[in-house]
Amino acid sequence: MTQRSTATKIALAPLLALSVVALGGVASTAGASTKATTVKAVETEFHIALSKKTFSPGSYTFVAENKGKVTHALQISGPGLHNATTPDIAPGKSADLKVTFKSGKYDIFCPVPGHKMLGMNANVVVSSTGGHTSANKSTTGNSTTGSGGTAF
Ligand SMILES: [Cu+2]
Numbered sequence: 001m002t003q004r005s006t007a008t009k010i011a012l013a014p015l016l017a018l019s020v021v022a023l024g025g026v027a028s029t030a031g032a033s034t035k036a037t038t039v040k041a042v043e044t045e046f047h048i049a050l051s052k053k054t055f056s057p058g059s060y061t062f063v064a065e066n067k068g069k070v071t072h073a074l075q076i077s078g079p080g081l082h083n084a085t086t087p088d089i090a091p092g093k094s095a096d097l098k099v100t101f102k103s104g105k106y107d108i109f110c111p112v113p114g115h116k117m118l119g120m121n122a123n124v125v126v127s128s129t130g131g132h133t134s135a136n137k138s139t140t141g142n143s144t145t146g147s148g149g150t151a152f
Helices: 002-033
Strands: 037-044 047-050 058-066 075-078 081-085 094-101 104-109 121-126
Touching (some): 047 104, 047 121, 075 094
Parallel strands (some): 037 058
Antiparallel strands (some): 058 094, 075 081, 104 121
16 A cells, blocks of 8 residues: 555656646746846846846836845836836845836836945936837738638
8 A cells, every 4th residue: 555655656756847847838938928028137235237228118027136145126116107016036036027118217226225225226218219200100000900810
C-alpha cells in the first residue's frame, strides 16, 4: 500500500513540473501580445533608470525591477492617471505597471516615504512627435469590413 502511493507521487512529479513550465510560457506569451510598449524601470537607492527617454501617447507597461537592497515601488502620476502604483517590490523582485499616456508631463517615482526626495524621481514629457501636419487622417477607415470571415 505505502509503496504504491509513493510510486504514484513520483510518477506525478514530472507532470506537475511540466505543467508549471507550460503555464509560465503561456503567461509570458499573453503579456507580449498586448500592444503596450514595455519600459524597464530599474530601481536602486536612490535612483530610477528608465530604458526609454522619449514617450508618445499610448499604452505602456512599466516593468519595475528592484535592484536595490530595500523595498521599493513605482508610482506614476500625470494626465489621466490617478496615482497608478505597483505593490511594494522586495529587493530582487519586479512588478508590472500598465498605464496609458496622453500628451503632457508625467512624474515617475518611488512612493516609499522619503525615496522620491532622495532621488527616485523621473519626469517625462509625453508628446505626439513629428512636426508633420496631422491632417492626413483620412487614410484610416474605409477598409472593406463586413466580409464576415472566410468560411461559409
Ligand atoms: Cu524606493
